[in-house]
Amino acid sequence: MNKLKLNYTSLSFLPILVCIPLGYQLINNIHFGGFKLFQEFLISSFNPKIDNEIIITVIKRLNETILIGFFSWLVSIIFGAFFGIISSNIFYKIFNIPNFFYRIVRFFLTIIRSIHEVVWGILLMQIYGINFSIGIIAICIPYIAVNSKVFAEQLETIDYKNFESINQINGPKFSSLLTLIWNPIIYTFKNFGLYRLECSIRSTVILGLFGIGGIGTSIFLSFQTLNFRELWTYLWSLAILIILSGLIFKKIKFNTTNKILSIFFISIFFITILFSFLYFLYFIFNNNFENFNSASSLFKSSSDFRLFDFLKLTLETIILSLLSTGIAISLPPLVIGIFNNNTSKIFIKIFAFLLRLIPTPVILLTLLTFNNPSVSLAALTLGLHNAGITSKLLFTNLDSQDKRNYIAMKSLGISKKTSWLLGLFSHQAKSYLAYCAYRSDIIIRETAIVGVIGSVGLGWQLQESLSSFAWQEVTLVLIAYSCIAIVGELINGKIKNSLT
């Protein structure tokens, strides 16, 4: 009898087993009340509303989205690089600072990034009220911490021998540091920083759903009024914006040897830092601060929050993360492997793009038209959205891979699917799993969004506690979120290290 051998390829498919409990619960929860609405939603995608009024709204809303998205991206990338440097080993080695501080900075950043931007947004909105600046700050807080992690990881790859060599020249400490980190920082900015703009726009849209402004707010309002044609106008315009931003950045080549360009970027760098500080000071010392809903209540408010419920919600959040991660890992290779022809690939790519494009709360609300709220439904939503992202990476890697093995296997008469699996995918499985380990960190954080909308896990509790200004509960939920995210990050870090 053939035994299943655990290798990177089989490990990529195994998590699809989460579909068994997930499917069971989804089938049990099915209802037919909203099928007509769902049908209307799908048809509207081909017939978006286009008139003068909506075009003006789209332009206005996109402007807001671009402004929030771009500015939060710029600030988070610059400060992310800064915190990346001060949370990297090389900084402490050059300045002979005890490792204790290194651990403190890292721990602090881990806590900051463990809380999703939506949670920061909701929290800040409760404190300061709906404010345009909230969007930027809510995105910047976790994004700076996320970016700093990526920059720090890249800086950790600096060869220790190079450090010794530059250090031995005995130049000023800052000169040695800059010389060593320059290339890893530029490399990370080129390969990761530009992609973060797309993420920043997506986050702006999601925050918009919660009232921050921009196109997200319009999407949410049109969904609430079941105006699907209008909804698709906003979604397609968002798609155009994301595609265009990607194309523009692909065209820009950052040539660090070009003197004028270098000076231009350095000027932008310093202006942004100066502006961000001034803006931050303005925000803090402005009247906004007076709107704070009494910080002291954080410690005073009485709570009838029961331990049993809290543990149940925490468990739900963990299960939600695991189920979503299973779908996000296994669905893309499974679908691409089964429908392995050029026409199917185009459809899969379009479908994956739509899953990335449509904000998770909108996907969840759409699915709620024919299914009751449950952990499975929230997991399906989060899993599908992230599968859209992992499939993009998988397609990019598969397309750029040497196909000689695949062609050779096919020429031997081996079936197309088997040739794809052994000749193409098996070479990608390891790096794909390593990326999925990183992705699952994000999935854990994203459980907050679907939790708020889908009435599951700690996200739901957070929304409830915030609405009733039960600050003690809010603190407890945030601590629980941080703990789950930190433990998840530790486990994923171990997995990623063993894979790379």
Next chain:
Amino acid sequence: MNNTVLELENISYKYKNDLILNKINLKINSGEKIALLGKSGSGKTTLISVLNGTIKPTQGEVKLFNQSFEELDRKQKSKITTIWQDLRLIEDLSAEQNVNCGLLAENNFYFAFKNLLNISSFKKAHKYMKLCRLHNSIYDKKIRKLSGGQKQRVAIARSLIQESNILLADEPFNNLDPKLITTIKNLLLENVDKNKTKKSPKTALVALHRLDLLNDFDKVIGIRDGKIFFNLKRNNLKKIHLEKIY
């Protein structure tokens, strides 16, 4: 008059459970050219790393100009320059940028910044690259695109541009053809003898494998298993000494 520039007093270095250097005592006088011999893994590279302050010894003290290495400031420490066996160049920077890195000690942060932005002056770097027989077509090429011999000469140029008093070199003639070896050897050692320029290295300790290059050195030190087996004038070196360490 005591003209000792570098001194090792009872130096031991332990890495994990291995004793890499074992109670080494060594004095290097100004203007001396010393060849360091020993088979691979004998502790030559570690000894050089201890001498330039990269590695802190587990036991003992390193003195530069009769002062403990720990007490020296950055400027004083920069009087030592090192050519590493594995070169340790920054692969993503150009050859001229790498050579300019040798000037970090005598310049401020702004210089480092300009060097990375490629807007600093490369005049001095080009002068030393030319001395190392590097063709100007490779000046702005990234290190990763250079051949082994070219990289070796870039590392040597980076060391020479520092114009330090003391040169420590770990097998600097690797990857070089015989004609270039003579040129580079003269470049590294000749000035020590003739004292042509004030700023060029006056004292040199060079780890070697090739015995035919010993003629240019005053003293020979033999090292085996982290211990100094002999420390002789070159003329006193006999076959029996070499048999002890190889």
